[in-house]
Amino acid sequence: MKKTLISVFALTLLTAPLSFVQAEEDAHQEAGHDHAASGDDHQEVTGEKGEHKEDHGEEGEHEEEKATTASINAKQKELAGIEVATLESKHVDYEIYAPGELLTNGYTSYHVSPRVASVVLRRHVELGEHVTKGQPLVTLFSETVAQAQADYRKAFPEWKRISGLGRSVVGDQRFNTAKANIEAARATLLAYGLNDDDIGALKASGVDSLGEYMLRARVDGAVLTDEFEQGQRVEAGQPLVTLADESELWVEAHLPASSDIVLEKGAEAEVRAAGRVGVATVSQEAHTIDPVTRTRIVRLELDNPEDRFHPGMFADVYFRFKTSEPVLAVPETALMRGADGDWTVYVEEAEGEYEPVEVELGRSIGGLREVSGLAAGQRVVLRGAFFVASEIAKGGFDPHNH
Secondary structure (H helix, E strand, O other): OHHHHHHHHHHHHHHHHHHHHHHHHHHHHHHHHHHHHHHHHHHHHHHHHHHHHHHHHHHHHHHHHHOOOEEOOHHHHHHHOOEEEEOOOEOOEEEEEEEEEEEEOOOOOEEEOOOOOEEEEEEOOOOOOEEOOOOEEEEEEOHHHHHHHHHHHHHHHHHHHHHHHOHHHHOHHHHHHHHHHHHHHHHHHHHOOOOHHHHHHOOOOOOOOOOEEEEEOOOOEEEEEOOOOOOOEEOOOOOOEEEEOOOEEEEEEEEEOOOOOOOOOOOEEEEEEOOEEEEEEEEEEEEEEOOOOOEEEEEEEEEOOOOOOOOOOEEEEEEEEEOOOOEOEEEHHHOEEOOOOOEEEEEEEEOOEEEEEEOEEEEEEOOEEEEEOOOOOOEEEEEOHHHHHHHHHHHOOOOOOO
């Protein structure tokens, strides 16, 4: 009986802590459920506050939309250099610039060179000297010319005798042969650069300087180059003297390859070189793009009667144009990129009040740009647009990022 009571008591002691732990776990789970419920209630409250914030955000956007104009007082306007003008639709005179270079007129200049291998004996002109047509430039010696002169001196007496006797006396064959010989000898000397006076001198029996001959000026002009020395042996075709008539020069202007301007023959352009100003006229235009400069070459003719311009000068060329119809155009300084990347012009709605207006860009007219999206009579900011844009940006800035 005692053993039975002790066993029951021991069993009770062992099971009691387990029931207590289970009770605590049940209470904890219930409390967690209540806390979760409370959290849901808190989340609902927070959600309501979030909606309030969202409403506040919409209000901020509304305020940001309002910040699209700038108010600038007179002092700010003066300091920022803001210039405003009334937009007008009108014909526009404008210029297009192109770099250029002055060259000799290739149709009137002349390269003097021997036509057979020769040796330079004497020079007769100096660099920069103005010469006239037929004036001696340089004396040369050539074995080939000496042989041609000897052939002529031999053929001339024979022709003189036979031509004096007549065809009927000597017969057709001898007459034709003598005539052919003298004509061939004369043509050879002319081809080597001798003239009629030189050939006439060979008819005199006292001339012994065979092989000597002169190169003479073929045109009036100035000596631009004389790259040779006395005693030098030169080959056929090697330039010795360059002559050019500088009363009319060429101007080669280089336009961008993408340029689509139309230049009529005779169109005028202003040429500025070395502080001097002249007017040239368009004469020719290349139909290919220059392979070196990748530019479109336009050739102009420049009258130079007072010899103020010289070949080799670099020049600034300004082509003059006028729009065929009235256009709305603003300076490039009036254009700004808007927040969305579109081009924008600032319009003065009232004194000191400026509002951005998006525009579409048209052709470039010198320093101006044709625009659409504006109306004639509107007052627009021509200079200082960056300051106006900055003021608008500051007006729409929220330090709380709302």
